[in-house]
Amino acid sequence: MENKNIPYKIYLDEADMPQAWYNLRADMKNKPVPLLNPGTGKPMTAAELGGVFCDELVQQELDNDTPFIPIPEEIRGFYKMYRPSPLVRAYCLEKALNTPAKIYYKFEGNNTSGSHKLNSAIAQAYYAKKQGLKGVTTETGAGQWGTALSMACAYLGLDCKVFMVKVSYEQKPFRREVMRTYGASVTPSPSMETEVGRRILAEYPGTTGSLGCAISEAVEVATTNPGYRYVLGSVLNQVLLHQSVIGLETKAALDKYGVKPDIIIGCAGGGSNLGGLIAPFMGEKLRGEADYRFIAVEPASCPSFTRGVYAYDFCDTGKICPLAKMYTLGSGFIPSPNHAGGLRFHGMSSVLSQLYHDGYMEARAVEQTSVFEAAEQFARIEGILPAPESSHAIRAAIDEAVRCRETGEAKTILFGLTGTGYFDLTAYQAFNDGKMTDYIPTDEELAQSIATLPKVPGME
Ligand SMILES: *Cc1c(COP(=O)(O)O)cnc(C)c1O
Numbered sequence: 001m002e003n004k005n006i007p008y009k010i011y012l013d014e015a016d017m018p019q020a021w022y023n024l025r026a027d028m029k030n031k032p033v034p035l036l037n038p039g040t041g042k043p044m045t046a047a048e049l050g051g052v053f054c055d056e057l058v059q060q061e062l063d064n065d066t067p068f069i070p071i072p073e074e075i076r077g078f079y080k081m082y083r084p085s086p087l088v089r090a091y092c093l094e095k096a097l098n099t100p101a102k103i104y105y106k107f108e109g110n111n112t113s114g115s116h117k118l119n120s121a122i123a124q125a126y127y128a129k130k131q132g133l134k135g136v137t138t139e140t141g142a143g144q145w146g147t148a149l150s151m152a153c154a155y156l157g158l159d160c161k162v163f164m165v166k167v168s169y170e171q172k173p174f175r176r177e178v179m180r181t182y183g184a185s186v187t188p189s190p191s192m193e194t195e196v197g198r199r200i201l202a203e204y205p206g207t208t209g210s211l212g213c214a215i216s217e218a219v220e221v222a223t224t225n226p227g228y229r230y231v232l233g234s235v236l237n238q239v240l241l242h243q244s245v246i247g248l249e250t251k252a253a254l255d256k257y258g259v260k261p262d263i264i265i266g267c268a269g270g271g272s273n274l275g276g277l278i279a280p281f282m283g284e285k286l287r288g289e290a291d292y293r294f295i296a297v298e299p300a301s302c303p304s305f306t307r308g309v310y311a312y313d314f315c316d317t318g319k320i321c322p323l324a325k326m327y328t329l330g331s332g333f334i335p336s337p338n339h340a341g342g343l344r345f346h347g348m349s350s351v352l353s354q355l356y357h358d359g360y361m362e363a364r365a366v367e368q369t370s371v372f373e374a375a376e377q378f379a380r381i382e383g384i385l386p387a388p389e390s391s392h393a394i395r396a397a398i399d400e401a402v403r404c405r406e407t408g409e410a411k412t413i414l415f416g417l418t419g420t421g422y423f424d425l426t427a428y429q430a431f432n433d434g435k436m437t438d439y440i441p442t443d444e445e446l447a448q449s450i451a452t453l454p455k456v457p458g459m460e
Contacts, residue, residue: 008091010253012084018248019071021241023060024279025351026067027286030358032237032350034062035322036312041456044322052219052321054229056127060238069241071123078122078155079245082111087253088382088417094401096381101404103397104261105417106250106277107384112178113148115387115419116273117233120242121145124231125152134227135159139189139214142168142342142389143175144419145233150184160184161228163191163217165344167208167337171426178423189214196220196318210334211345216318234270235315235324235349243276246416251280254414261292261414263400267392268296268305268363269342271349277416278361285360294361295400296352297392299371300440301339304329304348305356305363307446312456313347323454326353330449336439340427341368341388346449366395367438372431374398375421387419388427 025031034043049058060069071079090103108116128136135158140146146162153160162184169176169188176186189209190197196216200207207213215232222230233239254261264281266274274296284290296305304327314331315321328347335344348356355361368388375391377398378384386394397415404411421428430436 006089006257006259008089010087010089010257012249012253014080016252017076017079017084018245020068021071022244022248022279022283023063023067023069023241024244024275024283025064025237027283028354030354031064032354033325035324036456038314038319038323038454051223052230054124054127054131054133056130057124057238060241061236072126075123075126082118083245084249085110087250090382092381093378097398097401097405099401099405100408100410101401102410102412103401104254104412104414106246106414107417108246108273109384109387109417109420113144113151114422115144115148116243116246116276117145117148118151119245119276120233120239120272121148121152122155123242125149125156125158128229128231129156129158133158133229135161136229136231137161137163137218137222138231138233139163139165139211139218140233141165141211141344143172143179143423146179146184146186147175147182149231149233150179150182153184154182161218161221162186163189163214165189165209165211165214172423175423189217191217193217194220196320200318207334208337210317212315212317212331215316216320219316219320234272235345235347237351239272240275240279240349240351243272244279246273246276247279247281250277250414259412260290262411263293263295263413265295265297265393265396265400265413265415267343267389267416267418268298268348268352269389270345270347271352273416273418275349275352282355282360295396296356296361296363297396298363298365299339299341299343299392300365300367300438302329302335302344302346303365304346306365309450309453310353310357311453313453315347319454323456324350326350327356328453329446330452332452333449336441338437338439339368340430340436341371341392343389343392364396366392367440369431369436369438371395372428372436376431384417385421386417387421388424390416390418393417
């Protein structure tokens with residue numbers, strides 16, 4: 001029974017914080033298909049993955065069956081510094097929109113890294129430390145992941161080497177300084193420091209870089225330096241697992257007040273916040289215990305779900321990573337340089353791809369000027385300056401709430417507010433100056449990058 005006196009912010013007691021991550025794959029009938037070795041076309045073994053990733057994270061990556069994986073005490077201790085994160089009833093937004101809908105958002109921006117990425121960064125750094133490694137390498141696009149990882153590494157005393165997509169490195173010098181303050185080294189990508197970087201620069205001189213390209217560089221450094229492993233802030237099964245803490249907290253908080261969302265909305269880059277937010281709700285849906293509408297929101301300029309194909313592809317531009325089956329635009333896809341809103345990855349989590357393919361989830365693409373309009377409206381009404389990525393979810397939540405106004409339905413809408421936008425002021429500036437433009441790739445452009453999908457041995 002829904003309690004009418006719902007506070008603006010619903011907090012959980014520390015004692016009610018999740019003790020274990022929830023592994024959604026355990027409840028999926030159609031499991032996400034395995035990563036493949038690009039050379040042999042055979043599933044990647046734990047031993048092969050162990051050359052790139054930390055051992056315990058490899059176990060988590062491959063585990064499709066264990067529903068709950070205990071959160072180590074040390075990680076729970078770190079989580080308590082900034083979690084539970086607030087779940088907010090957006091009364092002010094509801095009023096401004098004059099909608100009968102009830103809107104809730106889970107706010108993950110209340111830590112220095114400014115996003116949900118810290119939830120997985122601390123977990124990955126913890127397992128690297130436990131394995132006795134010297135350090136980790138990674139890529140970062142907008143910079144949130146690199147910041148989160150440098151915070152986690154500083155806390156645990158690990159070395160942290162970040163390859164930052166060149167366009168972001170130049171647009172976001174302050175992000176770089178935060179990372180350096182936490183002790184990380186930051187290199188613009190593509191760089192001359194790696195073989196793959198030199199190869200990409202030779203092929204595409206003057207490129208502004210891409211996440212896929214930075215991944216290639218970070219993997220090369222991890223696999224050629226003893227005592228280092230590579231860590232990734234999104235897309236992978238293990239990252240969705242760690243991010244389930246978002247959904248578990250949200251569900252526990254809503255359950256306290258007897259609230260059941262009708263529509264659950266998240267922005268989707270590689271899929272980790274969305275996968276984490278929806279996890280326990282999707283679990284109920286998969287088990288036939290409850291029904292929800294799930295909506296993934298992506299940029300129209302990088303539309304993996306809505307215009308990509310479901311196929312095996314490389315996760316990186318340099319084509320050195322394993323193949324993942326996912327909705328993809330092709331690993332050579334680079335969003336147009338006017339794209340300011342993050343969510344630039346060409347592919348999508350295998351877990352979410354399978355769920356979308358099986359019809360458990362919807363997806364929609366939105367244009368960046370409409371995303372920033374939603375961001376501005378939200379900032380002025382609810383007070384929080386949202387990250388451009390998060391604002392994709394805000395856009396869809398507002399659109400759904402407006403639809404409720406038109407139909408008179410009092411739906412309960414939940415969305416993930418993944419972070420703050422303090423480091424995205426160049427993008428806000430373009431918007432405020434009226435200089436922001438939209439760019440939707442043509443069918444020909446997409447066909448061109450999709451045509452470069454790898455031929456998987458034995459799968460033709
Ligand atoms: C990285 C990031 C995203 C997108 O990543 P997902 O893995 O799709 O969640 C969304 N919002 C913010 C604030 C981010 O930093």
